[in-house]
Amino acid sequence: MKKVFVFLLILSLCSLLTACGEQEDPDSPASLYLAVQYGMQYAPVYVMQELGLLEEALPGVELQWSNLGGGSAMNEALISGSLDVAFMGIPPVLIAIDKGADYRISCGICVPPAQLMVRADSGITQLSDISEQQRIAVPSITSIQHIMLAMACQKQLGDAHALDENLVAMTNPDAYIALSSGSQVAGHFASMPYIAYEQADGFVSILDAEDCLGSGASIVCVTTPEVAENEQLHNALLDCLQEAISLINARDEQVLQIIAEREHITLEEVETYLDWEGSLYASEVYSLTELGEFMAEYGYLSKDFAGFSSVTWETAVEGQPSDAQDAE
Amino acid sequence: MIDNKRSKRLKSLLYTVLGIGLVIGLWQLMALLLDQPVIFPPAASILSSLWQGLTDGSLLLRTGYSLRLILIGMGLSVLLAVLLSLLSMLIRPFAKLSHILISALDPLPGIALLPVAILWFDLGEKPLLFVMVHSILWPMLLNILNGFASVPVIYDEVGRSIGLKGFHLIRSVYVPASIPSILAGFRTGWSRAWRALLSSEMVYGVIGNRGGLGWDIYSKKVYLDMPGMFATLIVIMLIGIFIEKALFDNIERVTVKKWGMRI
Numbered sequence: 001m002k003k004v005f006v007f008l009l010i011l012s013l014c015s016l017l018t019a020c021g022e023q024e025d026p027d028s029p030a031s032l033y034l035a036v037q038y039g040m041q042y043a044p045v046y047v048m049q050e051l052g053l054l055e056e057a058l059p060g061v062e063l064q065w066s067n068l069g070g071g072s073a074m075n076e077a078l079i080s081g082s083l084d085v086a087f088m089g090i091p092p093v094l095i096a097i098d099k100g101a102d103y104r105i106s107c108g109i110c111v112p113p114a115q116l117m118v119r120a121d122s123g124i125t126q127l128s129d130i131s132e133q134q135r136i137a138v139p140s141i142t143s144i145q146h147i148m149l150a151m152a153c154q155k156q157l158g159d160a161h162a163l164d165e166n167l168v169a170m171t172n173p174d175a176y177i178a179l180s181s182g183s184q185v186a187g188h189f190a191s192m193p194y195i196a197y198e199q200a201d202g203f204v205s206i207l208d209a210e211d212c213l214g215s216g217a218s219i220v221c222v223t224t225p226e227v228a229e230n231e232q233l234h235n236a237l238l239d240c241l242q243e244a245i246s247l248i249n250a251r252d253e254q255v256l257q258i259i260a261e262r263e264h265i266t267l268e269e270v271e272t273y274l275d276w277e278g279s280l281y282a283s284e285v286y287s288l289t290e291l292g293e294f295m296a297e298y299g300y301l302s303k304d305f306a307g308f309s310s311v312t313w314e315t316a317v318e319g320q321p322s323d324a325q326d327a328e
Numbered sequence: 329m330i331d332n333k334r335s336k337r338l339k340s341l342l343y344t345v346l347g348i349g350l351v352i353g354l355w356q357l358m359a360l361l362l363d364q365p366v367i368f369p370p371a372a373s374i375l376s377s378l379w380q381g382l383t384d385g386s387l388l389l390r391t392g393y394s395l396r397l398i399l400i401g402m403g404l405s406v407l408l409a410v411l412l413s414l415l416s417m418l419i420r421p422f423a424k425l426s427h428i429l430i431s432a433l434d435p436l437p438g439i440a441l442l443p444v445a446i447l448w449f450d451l452g453e454k455p456l457l458f459v460m461v462h463s464i465l466w467p468m469l470l471n472i473l474n475g476f477a478s479v480p481v482i483y484d485e486v487g488r489s490i491g492l493k494g495f496h497l498i499r500s501v502y503v504p505a506s507i508p509s510i511l512a513g514f515r516t517g518w519s520r521a522w523r524a525l526l527s528s529e530m531v532y533g534v535i536g537n538r539g540g541l542g543w544d545i546y547s548k549k550v551y552l553d554m555p556g557m558f559a560t561l562i563v564i565m566l567i568g569i570f571i572e573k574a575l576f577d578n579i580e581r582v583t584v585k586k587w588g589m590r591i
Contacts, residue, residue, distance in 0.1 A: 072550045079366050079552075092550070099366055099552045135451055142550045168451060169546070174443065183450045300551075 031062040032233070034085040035077060038067065039172075040192050040273055041112035041219045043259050044244040044281060045087050050258045053243055057236040069171075070140050078103050078224065085237065086222045089144040090291050091300070093222055097311050098301040102225050105312040107238055108218035108285040108319065109245065113278035114145055116152075116207035117198040118187045119179065125206060127156045127163065134186035135168045137175035142300070144291075145189035148212040151294055155212070160298040179203065192273050193265065209278055216278055217287035218319070228313045238283070238315055245281045248274065284319030285312065369555040378559035387544070387563055394540030395567070397453060398521045401460030405517060408465050413472040417498050426469060434466035438524040439531060456528050463524035464517035471513025475506025507583045515576055522564065 032054075036045045048054055054063055066083075068074055071092025077083040079101055086103075093105060118124045122134070130136065138145040146167065154160040168185065170178060172194045178185035180201060187206075190198060199205070209216040221241060228234050247255045251271065259270045273279070280286075285308075292305035308318050352371045359370040381387030416423035438459040445455035479502055487501035503510070529542025530549075539546075541560055548556040583589075 075552060079364075095550075095552055101366065140550060141547055174446075178446065178451070181447060183446070185451065 030060070031064055032058070032085065032227070033064045033066070033083045034087075035066045035068045035074060035083050036087045037069065037074075039112075040259065040263055041110045042087055043248055043262075044109040044241055046262055047247060047255050047258055048240045048244040050262075051244070051247075051254075053240040054237065057240055058233065061233070071143065072140060074222070075101070078222065084224050084227050087219060088222060090217055090220060090285075090288055091142050091144055091147045091295060093220065094292055094295055094301060094305070094311060095142055098303055103222050104225075104228065105220045105285060105288070105316050106223045106228065106234065107221050107241060107283045107316055109221055109241060109281070109283065110219045111209075111216035111278070111280040111282065111286050111319075112191050112219060113195060113276050114148060114189060114191055114209040114216065115195050115205040115278075116149065116187055116189045117179070117195065117203040118206055119182075120202055120204050122186045124186060127153060127207070130163060130166060130186065132165070133184060134166060135184045136163060136166050136187040136189065137168050137170040137178060137185050138189045139171060139175075139191075140169045141167070144217050145191070147291060147295060147300065148209060148217070149189055149207075150298065150300075151212040152207050154294075154298065160294075192276060192279065193263065193269070196269075196273060196276070213287045213290055215286055215319075216280065217291060218282075218285045220285055220288075223313065228315075234313075234315065242283050245283055248281045282319065284317045286319040288312070288318065366552060366554055369558060373555040374558045374562070377553075377555040378562055381556070381559055381563075387560065390539070390541050390544045390560075391563055391567065394525060394542070397456060397525060397540060398460070398518075401457050401464060401521050401525070402517060404457065405461050405464035405468055405521075406514075408461065409468040409472055409513070412465075412469050413476065414495070414498065416473060417476060417502065418494060423473070426473065430466050430470050430473075433462065434470065436462070438463035438520075439527045442528050442531065456525060459528050460521050460524045463520040467516040467520060468513040471509050471516065472506065475509025475513075476502050478509065479505040504583075504587070507587075508589060511576065511580060511584070515572075518571065518576075519568075522568070526564070 034045075036042050036049075049065060055061075066077075068077060068086075071088040074083070074086040074088045075092050075096045078086055079096065087109060090105075093103075096103070116136070124130055124134070136149065138149065140146070149163060149167075150160040153162040157163075170185075172188075172190060175185060175188040175190070176194050176197060179188045179198065188194070188198065188203075189207075195205070221237070223234065223237070227237070244255075248259075251274070256267055256270050259265075259274075260267050263270070265273070274281075288311065289305075289308050292301070292307075292311065295301045296303065296305040308316075352375075355374075356371040359365070359368050362368045365373070378387070412422075412426055416426045441462055442455060442459055445458040449455045449458060476498075483501050483505055484497070487497045492500055525540065526542035526545065529539050530546045541564055544560045545557055548554075548560065
């Protein structure tokens, strides 16, 4: 009896594990699973969502939206087959593709400002001033801020991993509180609107995206092969994102209102943050090659970076730093 | 008699090896069936990652770091639990206060206190220790007090009739009679300590790159190093088995089993 019970237990465990691996058919045109993160850098996505652009372009397709808290969670959801479209920073996408994931970048949506803010009284004016005890907060390991900091370390200190021991993974709100409370966190590699909050509180910037990369890096739209191969679906998604980007760049009043409501800020703040130096809403993909080459060279990827087209679908257009400066 | 014991031990070892082999075999089978190495890495790659982590010392360093923190957390919690339980036994109103504290604080997950702990103690080991002590102390205290409360009245009367009272009565009558319950408290505290430490490190990464096994899981997760992540999980499970067998089972053998309190 006991042996039969053990056998049945193992059998049920096996069937349970097999069931875990089963995925819903993502190719089904009946539904599309999309995930976005929090922050103004994702404005084209939630503007598209609020205006119902995708619903209009894809009648009959049920859109299932979710909010996830970072590139790592996006990767897990994409790999497990629970997502078709994700919006995220470039480094986690490159890591996933390096590990064998089959999804690719379809387009960019935004180049957000990124600045390393430090307390004015910390005595830090450059990276070499950061002591062993002082901590630098980044949203997570492998986030764009982490990789940018590593690039700056390589440039300024000659060692990409020089500040690895000083890193601490904290969300933007937690890092803002930690920085303000006079803790060991002496620096925060922040994005908007925390750059503005910290600047208003007297913190100073010692490094920005341009210092690290030459230009900012895009937040990108990532799609699975099933979506990319479905031309109608893929084109509709890209067109809707482009329309949302154009509306943001035209400072459309309804769109500004949507952003203000989503971010819980005033219309004046929306305009200030949209006009912030280094901020660009564009469908081109910026700094992908620079990031890929750096990550491969300094051990963040296990294989060589095979170029822009190896991690993008045909629809992706590589942005040039000079174009970004002109557009700003 | 000795031969009988040796054959029993050999049998137990054989069953353990067979059990582990079966689990590895089933895992490999599932990995082959699913053919998705990022979701379900093959057993060989997990074992290879485990071997690499052990031979290059990285996993051992992380393990040492976590164990050191857990031992400090357990030590502090035991001290506090002993102190609070003594006060509760000696001063009746204090017992009521202890029970109110347990009811209010025990259900509060340690991880929920981490943001507060960071604000109070800054980054580093102090907030982790605070969260760990909170996670260990209340279940441990509850078990000790429950153990004391379940001591038969006749034991208390016998102790008093031979002249024991106060601290001596607790040490000579209540503590030995409550050992099974106290041990259960230690076991719960031990597992709560692991959970608190690993989840704190995974959620906040509050100790930067110098962290323990929780940080190790977190960093392997973001790099999608699934074999490495499973290797770390295996290390945590092995430590759990080792502590259970080498520590708790032995304490139980020389106390409750020797005294005939449990079979």
